[in-house]
Amino acid sequence: TKGNSGIVHAGYDDKPGSVRAKYCWRGNQMFASLDRELRFGYQRNGSLVLAFNDHEVKTLRELLKRGEINGVENLQILNREELFELEPSVHPDAIAALRSPDAGNVIPYEYAIALAENAVDNGVEVRIRREVTSIQKVRGKKDGDGSFEIGMRHWEPEEYVESQRRGKQPNVVRRATFCSIALSTTVAIGMGIYMLLDPKVDAKAKMDTLYTIVALACAGFGAVYNYLNSGPKIASSKIPFDQLVERVPRPEGGDNSGGGASKKVSVEEML
Incomplete structure (x- = not known):
């Protein structure tokens, strides 16, 4: 589950004759009944593969043909008008799409746990x-x-x-x-x-998220810079040490023993 995006694919992308092509559509059709039994939150919300130019439209036709060979049902290529009527929020430059109403998604962690629980109910030792x-x-x-x-x-x-x-x-x-x-x-x-498409997220929340990402990025770059430039730094001087000490400004009205009023001096003045 670590790297699983939770997509229940329909099977139009698999190479005909492969093991994946044999089982993908078959497995897709099992998820609805599995969810009724195990209740892991399956959603059959369909998928859209978008095309933005004529070359990509050709790819959609190839995927459609491949899906038909694999036995995938209900595939359809939508033109621009049909696409935006079905899903108005897609990228405005899209000109066509391959639609598979049978594609869906799950939360992979809940799905895996549900399978494990069902296995234990059937005598499997985890x-x-x-x-x-x-x-x-x-x-x-x-x-x-x-x-x-x-x-x-x-x-x-x-x-x-x-x-x-x-x-x-x-x-x-x-x-x-x-x-x-x-x-x-x-x-x-x-x-x-x-x-992540959430209509409830307003513009301010989006900007706050953006500022947070930028701030974290800056902090990360700053940490890397500080790490690369960390380590002991030794200030060098061509002036002999005894002369350097003599050049340190003495407190007003006194000598280096500390008598009299104090005066703040900068590092530049000391050196």
Whole structure:
């Protein structure tokens, strides 16, 4: 759940014939019934893929065709008028959109917890604070039935935090990550912007948020600057020390022993 944006995809972006293409739309259609049983807050609010020029409109048509091959239903390309009638708040430069009314979203943390609770209700034992050290397919009589033997060791939260801070992972995790990448036919990298749309937020609140971000950024830059310029600084002078002391202004009406009225002097005057 750490890096999950909570989107329940419809399946129009997956490469036809891939495992993702096979299961994405199928899984999408399961969420409504899952939510009725587990109540984790699923919302089927649809999605819009916007196009801002003719080249991107061509991409929308390719996504539409790909979705149809994958069995995704209810896909539709909207022209500019249809788009703004459906969603007036989209970017004013958009000229078309691919609409999927079946896309939705969940709160990934609540969804994961709901699945875990349901698993426990069905007899699953949840073991927390365990590092997976090995995953081995069970051989012998159970060979072929999908059983695996999981090796684990206990860990404390501070161990995980320290491991993440050093950028380290257990070997088994690295191997599993490598295998998942090696077995993937493609890695799709998407570029986009997430925005929080809240009609209740007024202009003053938005400006306050902006000022806060700017202030935090300035504080961060200041901290970095101070860190880079920290360390002992030694003021150097070509004047011998005894002469330097003699040049320090004496208090009015007295000598260097401290008698008489005091006078404030600057560092520049002292040096």
